[in-house]
Amino acid sequence: MNQLEMTKTMTQAMLWLVPNRNQPQIPDKSDTAVDEYALLQRIIEGDTSAFEVFYKLYYSKLFRFIQRITHQPESVEELIQETLLVVWEKPDGFNHTSKISTWVFGIAYNKALKSMSKKARRSSDVDVNDLLETMGDPVANPAQNLESEDWLSCALAILPPDQRAVIELTFYHGLPYQDIAKILNCPENTVKTRMFHARKKLQVFAET
Numbered sequence: 001m002n003q004l005e006m007t008k009t010m011t012q013a014m015l016w017l018v019p020n021r022n023q024p025q026i027p028d029k030s031d032t033a034v035d036e037y038a039l040l041q042r043i044i045e046g047d048t049s050a051f052e053v054f055y056k057l058y059y060s061k062l063f064r065f066i067q068r069i070t071h072q073p074e075s076v077e078e079l080i081q082e083t084l085l086v087v088w089e090k091p092d093g094f095n096h097t098s099k100i101s102t103w104v105f106g107i108a109y110n111k112a113l114k115s116m117s118k119k120a121r122r123s124s125d126v127d128v129n130d131l132l133e134t135m136g137d138p139v140a141n142p143a144q145n146l147e148s149e150d151w152l153s154c155a156l157a158i159l160p161p162d163q164r165a166v167i168e169l170t171f172y173h174g175l176p177y178q179d180i181a182k183i184l185n186c187p188e189n190t191v192k193t194r195m196f197h198a199r200k201k202l203q204v205f206a207e208t
Contacts (some may be wrong), residue, residue: 001112002080004198010166015132029078031080032140034053034057036054036057036100036101037100038098038173039053039054039057039092040054040087040091043087043127044091044092050052051084051087051088051089051100051139053088054084058101059084059175060138061101062079062083062084062104062105062108063076063080063106064084064172065105065108065168065169065172065173066079066080066108066111066112068153068156068163068164068168068172069109069112069164069165069168070112070115070161072115072116072119075119078115079111079112079115080106080108082111083104083107083111084104086107087104087107087173096189097169098179098182099179101175102175102179102182104106105169105173105175105183106182106183106184106185109165109183109184110185112161113161116161129194155202155205155206156201156202158201158203158205159198159200160204162184162194163194163195163198163201165180165183165184165196166180166191166195167198167202168199169183170195177191
């Protein structure tokens with residue numbers, strides 16, 4: 001099987017593995033139970049079963065991260081597939097200077113930024129008053145209300161993507177600023193600055 005055929009096969013496998021968009025259920029498997037470096041080495045050798053395990057391991061993490069960053073539910077599945085396809089096609093792109101998770105989130109972040117750029121949709125344009133109206137009227141838009149029930153989701157919607165990424169990676173993925181700086185490809189002090197401004201905006205939102 002040549003590289004093109006293998007890529008097509010893996011793309012089909014990813015589509016088959018993708019759960020329901022609204023309820024991304026992944027088999028219960030703790031991160032510590034999987035040696036990601038061993039998996040990546042097997043992927044480099046073309047082991048499709050290793051990639052399947054890797055895919056399941058990262059799907060739910062990427063689902064949440066990309067959805068939080070882009071606020072484009074219709075694009076999440078595609079961006080997850082694009083991200084993990086890079087892992088399959090270019091596994092030796094990991095240079096061992098960071099954690100594998102840092103590398104994968106970095107790919108996802110760049111994919112998310114490109115997607116938002118193409119659609120010219122930045123969450124900083126969201127009107128806070130519109131958000132509050134949506135939160136207060138669950139009947140008006142039941143689909144949006146599913147996310148509006150999560151206060152933080154609404155709060156994060158007022159932040160630009162770079163600040164939202166810092167909040168998400170810090171509080172939901174427990175990453176230190178050093179790793180976040182590598183993911184976002186910026187100095188660590190820039191991460192701290194983004195966190196500072198994000199906290200201020202969230203505080204204003206909370207008071208409102």
